Amino acid sequence: MEANKLPRGLIVDLITPLDDTGGIDREGLGALLAKVLPHADGILLAGPQMGEGRGLGLHFKVELLEKASAFVQGKVPLFFWISEDSIEATKELLDHLKGILESTGYSGMVFWLDSPLVYHSNRGLYRYYQDLTAMTGRPFVLYNDAGLIKLLEKQLKRGNIRTDILKDLSRIEKIMALVFRGSLTRVNNYQKALNKRPDFKIYDGDEARFLEHPSLSGIVSMGANVAPRIWSTVTRASLGVLEEGERKPGYVSQIWEMGQFLKDLMDMYRRNPVWTVKKALSDLKIIKSPACTAVTEPFQEKESPLAEFIAKHHIE
């Protein structure tokens, strides 16, 4: 297995393609991965936003990892969201996921993405992660999203990992990064707390924030499901790692226009990103169906303006 090197750049928060029976749309998953892989630096599977991780059962998740890893074949790192409703369920899922990677002999990089506040309070988190990280040789990435915790209506819980707790957690070497959605002040405090871990990455989990003040670690992007090439170009420009050949005269204004374009795109899927993106991909015949899990709000619109927009602008 390669050393666990975290990518810098574009991590695609992949939708989970379903067929009409609720199973994995295997062909759709392959087609979607074929579309995004050339432009992605990492793939997030079963994520709490686009991947509908909260609506997928244990066996479904195990199957998803098995199928996706077979397509990806180690070309880019995978991030898999492991958080369940309880400590026990999370550990059980992790155990199964670990098992499938071992049984398939997968040698690519896999990072376990975890939102601890979904099932655990801030108190005792350091000890919990000492225990959890000992279960597997693979590294962990934390996912902090107060909006997600609020959505779960767990009133007594804090929405964010406390800064001092994060500082403690950063002492655990296997915890290597954080995907962050929240205020600029909080992420600044987090960065301050992580000072002793210069290798620790903080990825933006909020596309609007990234386009405004880009994290130099990268972005976990929803829109990259439909516009991976543009997202990749904008991300690499923001990170200052565009290839020489891409810096043609006028490239700065092109990047600016691409950034504006991505904002327009975001406006189109902002209200219900999962359904809107799935519907567009379905209309474009990349996946079979816009079917969503129970955690995605039903949406009544039959047409997807996003698909038209993508087709009209020849978006890759």
Added chain:
Amino acid sequence: MKKGLIVIKQAREVLEIEAQGILNLIERIGTEFEQAVEMILGSKGRVIFTGMGKSGLVGRKIAATMNSTGTPSLFLHAADAIHGDLGMVTADDVVIAISNSGYTKEVTTIIPTLKGLGVKLIAFTGDPESPVARESDLLINVGVDREACPLGLAPTTSTTAALAMGDALAVVLINRRRFNSKDFKRFHPGGSLGDRLSVEIKEVMVTGEEIPLVCIGQTMEETLSEIDRKDLGASLVVDDGLVLQGVVTDGDIRRSLLQWGDIMGLQVEEVMSISPKTLDEEKTAAEAVALMEYHGITVLPIVDKAKRVKGIVHLHGLLGGKEFRLNGS
């Protein structure tokens, strides 16, 4: 939100992000920084900064800071380096390559040549695994977590961080070299000169008992004694009412010696230059210097409207050759 409030919010965010970028560097200062300081102090050559674009501009500024604080430094444009400017680099120099990404092509291109020259190389970069970092003898991590500019179109936090780290290096070198105020004046003649020449003459002129002064009728022996005592290379000559009658300078004395041989018994009015150039005390020191330079003289009597002597200034005193102090200080 109102337009004005958005503007203020955005500006504050930018400052917050950039400030955080610098604060995050604090913990990164460690043994590598110490080694960089020792490497520069141990070098017999200069500190040469190189980079492209905004990083290049940062390099220029740090080089200027180093020069004015006692560390010989220069900037080498990475693109020009490829086309011949590498000739200015010697094996004794320390090169600091600034590239936030660590992949800047022009910088990576010149590294093999620099290594071939035996130059010590320090990387200022944000990516410890980049080619620039890997090829360097020392890495100073100036990485930041976030750029303040939308889409990172212009490097903002990253260049601020590199600049701040360069200042940290320059300041530490000042202290290690025991750079003092005398050295600072030596490297800042322009700055201190500007300051001293902007004042009025009355603030800097020699006054009272310190004015070299003789009266009409006194001998040259007495005049020479006065010139010697007051050490300005000249003496003013006045009447009983302190009205200026002339000036005797070292030059007048040399010419008189050539003409008459023994001049000790002569009266001062036989040797002095009459109608000397003068200024009033309200004029600036800069005007005094300009007048003296124009007429090729080194002392200038300062008089009032009635030509009564108020003081005297010496060119070297104003330009820094002699001790300079403000009257009353």
